[in-house]
Amino acid sequence: MDSIDLRLIDLLRDNARSSYAELARKVGLSAPAVHERVGKLEAAGTIRGYRAEVDHEALGLGVTALIGIIEDSGADTDDVLTAVRAMPEVESCYFMAGVESYQLTVRVGTIAELEQLIVRINRTPGVASTRTAIALSTKWENRPQPGVG
């Protein structure tokens, strides 16, 4: 994990479809060398995968919301987690410090669908209550942190 690895990571976070030859030119190595380095970063889990970023509105998922979950005292946390994991609308899920055990990022097409999702989460065993905040607009998302990160 040296500075060349970091540059490769930066380049791949900027454009994951760059060819190895292009990466090699940019970092000043040969293509096989880059190939091996990237392979090792993948094997080590430093690079987890490659994702296309989409325009959610264009795909009919124009409503983004953040939902905090407060658990029942004595609830089995794994049950809540399993139930939430089964909901495809939940894009991200963090286990939090504080009153709200989980913080979710969800994406749905309409406010009506959001309502149904909230109802479903509230009905989940172990969930005491939820708090929902709706994103009116997304300024930016998943912006890579250059240099290190």
Next chain:
Amino acid sequence: MDSIDLRLIDLLRDNARSSYAELARKVGLSAPAVHERVGKLEAAGTIRGYRAEVDHEALGLGVTALIGIIEDSGADTDDVLTAVRAMPEVESCYFMAGVESYQLTVRVGTIAELEQLIVRINRTPGVASTRTAIALSTKWENRPQPGVG
């Protein structure tokens, strides 16, 4: 935008480095046809880009937090936004409905750095107060929603 486009999007969200030939095999078209479809999806903005996903802990950014910003009454929203945009630690930024105008996802290396970041945000003109919640663990992030999205 037909079902083949949606499948291509799903495949690219799963692995953005798939070759056109591989995508072609999976959707039952020729490679040039897939090439043209993907190019159109990119040109239309439906596909915004391709990003490598990294293990943030491995890169020394093990602390994730969510920060809500309450603005001063009468503050210029653009000033706050510009200031926050200049902070590389801020990975995502949503403009929200509710008391907290902005919701940020931030990533730093240590709690000390988080403290400094919060101080910096609080000192930003237009910011009345902030509310920070720390993620103890990330259950999942940026999970693609299959089928549509």
Next chain:
DNA sequence: TCATCACCATGGACTCCATCGACCTTCGGC
């Protein structure tokens, strides 16, 4: 200080892919 070992980059070779042009099919409108 020198020998040894392990690791990594290089360069070549071979296979496969990206991509362009030409032609074909299908569908809508006239």
Next chain:
DNA sequence: GCCGAAGGTCGATGGAGTCCATGGTGATGA
């Protein structure tokens, strides 16, 4: 029924991906 547009397949070619053998370099230990 004909024509044009859109979008598909096919074929060719230039370049990329990837494997392998070789050589150089830095660290370790005697």
